[in-house]
Amino acid sequence: MVIRTARVASKIARGRAPQIVQTTAFLCAAVPLRGGPSAELRGPIPSGRLLVSDVLAIPLRQQARFGLCRALMVVNDAAVDTQRLSIRGRILEPDQPALQDALAAVYETPERPRCLCVPGGVEMYVAFHRRYLAKRMPETGSQHHPACPSFEPSPQQSGLGELVGDAVRESEGAVELRVDFAWSRQAGGKALGRRTDDDPGEIEAPRRRMSLRALTHFLFERAGFNRWSPAMSGKRSQGVLHKYLQRAAEQVRAKGVVLGERLYVPEQFNEATHAEAARRRRERLGVLRPHDGVAPLAVALAEFKAAEAFPGGYRIWLKHMPDAPLLASAKTWERIARTYAAVLEARDADHGQRVRAVITALIRARREHTYEIDTATLLLASDQWIPVEGVHELPLLQALVDAGRYFVKPLRYDARCAAAFANALLLDTGAVPLPxxxxSPFMTPREREAKAATLRAAGGGWVWSTDEPMHALPPAAPRRA
Structure with a gap:
C-alpha cells in the first residue's frame, strides 16, 4: 500500500501514526536539481528508528523555474513527494503520468492549477517547453510556503523591489526589461537608440532602468543561484552555470532583443571538446558582426581570471575561455580596476574561503573575432556561485551551507545601500522566511544606519557582528512535504 505525504501528516496530526517508525529504506530518484542537471540518486538508508519528521525531510526540492521534478522516497510503503497540484478537482503529484494530460487540458484556458503548499493553495499557470509545466504566477512567489520550490521572497526584501513594474515587467512566461545601455553603437562609438532632439515631439516620464549589475543579479536570481538547498552541494560547476544562466535568458527581452540571443556564458573547459566549444562560441558571438555602419553589442558573463597589459591596452582573461581574451583600452581597464578595486582585492584577502570575481561586460567586435569591452561591471560570488556584497558575508553563507540549511540570498540590484536588506533569508524555520x-566594523556610517533602521522596523532579529564569534543559527523546523 502506498501512503502519500498528506495522509502520513494527517495521521500524525490526529495522533494515529507513531512518531517513530522502523525503516528499511532505499532511495531512488531521478531529480533535475536546482544546482545542476538531472542525476540519479540511489542508496540504502540504514535500518533503524527514525522520526517521521526526518522521513518527511528527506525528499529533495524540485526545480521551480524550469519545471517540476520528482523526488520520491519509499519507506515501508510510504511515498513522500515534494509538491502537489490541484487541477480540476484532482490532486496530482510530479511523478504521476496523468499530470501531463491534466496540464494539457487546462493549457491556454482560464483555469489554473493550484499549488497546495499552503491552505487554499496558490494559483499557477501552465507553460509548454518541450512538455507541460506548472509555473509560478508573476508576483506570487511570496504567497507560497518557504519550503515550497515555487517560493520567492517579496521583491521588497531585495533591490528587485525598486525595479518591479517599472524596469522589470513580467507576464506569464515572459519578462521585459528596461536597461540603461544600448544594444549597438555607430561606427564612431556613439550609442544608438536615444533621442537627442532639442525640440522633441513628446516628453516621456522618467522610469527606472537596469544597470549591468542589476541585469547580472536578475539572471542569477532567475537561474536560482541566489538560492541554496543541501541537494545542490557539489553540483554548481561551470557547466551548470552556463546551462542555467543561458536558459534563464531565453524568455527575457531587453529593448526588444531576446537576451538569450545576446548572452554568452563560457562552457566548462574540456581539452577533448575544446575545439567544438570554441566553434559554438564563434557562432554565438557572430551576432557582433557590424552591418550598415552599426556595431552590435552582446553580454559576456564569466569568472574573471586576470588582466594582462600589452602595448595595445589590456587582455582580460576569463576562466574556461583560455584562447580568446576580451580586450580593453588602457583607459577603460584602469577605470574598471579603480571602480571595482574592492572586488579585485577580495580575491587576495585573508578570509580562508574561495571567492569568485564575476565580470559582466558589454562587448563588441572591432575586428574579425576580436572582442572588445565597451562597458563592464564586477561583482563577488561565493564558491557556490551565490552573489555577495563583500567578504563579510562569506562566513555566514558557508556556515549555512555546512549546516545543510535552505536559504535565499537577497541581491542588491541597483539599490543604493545593500545593508538595508537581510544578508540571508532562512527558508526552513517555519511559515515565513527568517532574516x-x-x-562589519568596515561598514560605512550610512550602511550601519541602514542596517539599524531595518532591524528597528522588524523589531530586532538574528544579528552577527564579524568581530565576534558567530552565535548559534536559528533551529530548522521539520521539513514539509
Whole structure:
C-alpha cells in the first residue's frame, strides 16, 4: 500500500501514526536539481528508528523555474513527494503520468492549477517547453510556503523591489526589461537608440532602468543561484552555470532583443571538446558582426581570471575561455580596476574561503573575432556561485551551507545601500522566511544606519557582528512535504 505525504501528516496530526517508525529504506530518484542537471540518486538508508519528521525531510526540492521534478522516497510503503497540484478537482503529484494530460487540458484556458503548499493553495499557470509545466504566477512567489520550490521572497526584501513594474515587467512566461545601455553603437562609438532632439515631439516620464549589475543579479536570481538547498552541494560547476544562466535568458527581452540571443556564458573547459566549444562560441558571438555602419553589442558573463597589459591596452582573461581574451583600452581597464578595486582585492584577502570575481561586460567586435569591452561591471560570488556584497558575508553563507540549511540570498540590484536588506533569508524555520543580518566594523556610517533602521522596523532579529564569534543559527523546523 502506498501512503502519500498528506495522509502520513494527517495521521500524525490526529495522533494515529507513531512518531517513530522502523525503516528499511532505499532511495531512488531521478531529480533535475536546482544546482545542476538531472542525476540519479540511489542508496540504502540504514535500518533503524527514525522520526517521521526526518522521513518527511528527506525528499529533495524540485526545480521551480524550469519545471517540476520528482523526488520520491519509499519507506515501508510510504511515498513522500515534494509538491502537489490541484487541477480540476484532482490532486496530482510530479511523478504521476496523468499530470501531463491534466496540464494539457487546462493549457491556454482560464483555469489554473493550484499549488497546495499552503491552505487554499496558490494559483499557477501552465507553460509548454518541450512538455507541460506548472509555473509560478508573476508576483506570487511570496504567497507560497518557504519550503515550497515555487517560493520567492517579496521583491521588497531585495533591490528587485525598486525595479518591479517599472524596469522589470513580467507576464506569464515572459519578462521585459528596461536597461540603461544600448544594444549597438555607430561606427564612431556613439550609442544608438536615444533621442537627442532639442525640440522633441513628446516628453516621456522618467522610469527606472537596469544597470549591468542589476541585469547580472536578475539572471542569477532567475537561474536560482541566489538560492541554496543541501541537494545542490557539489553540483554548481561551470557547466551548470552556463546551462542555467543561458536558459534563464531565453524568455527575457531587453529593448526588444531576446537576451538569450545576446548572452554568452563560457562552457566548462574540456581539452577533448575544446575545439567544438570554441566553434559554438564563434557562432554565438557572430551576432557582433557590424552591418550598415552599426556595431552590435552582446553580454559576456564569466569568472574573471586576470588582466594582462600589452602595448595595445589590456587582455582580460576569463576562466574556461583560455584562447580568446576580451580586450580593453588602457583607459577603460584602469577605470574598471579603480571602480571595482574592492572586488579585485577580495580575491587576495585573508578570509580562508574561495571567492569568485564575476565580470559582466558589454562587448563588441572591432575586428574579425576580436572582442572588445565597451562597458563592464564586477561583482563577488561565493564558491557556490551565490552573489555577495563583500567578504563579510562569506562566513555566514558557508556556515549555512555546512549546516545543510535552505536559504535565499537577497541581491542588491541597483539599490543604493545593500545593508538595508537581510544578508540571508532562512527558508526552513517555519511559515515565513527568517532574516539573518551581518554587521562589519568596515561598514560605512550610512550602511550601519541602514542596517539599524531595518532591524528597528522588524523589531530586532538574528544579528552577527564579524568581530565576534558567530552565535548559534536559528533551529530548522521539520521539513514539509
Amino acid at each position: 539573518l543580518h551581518v554587521y
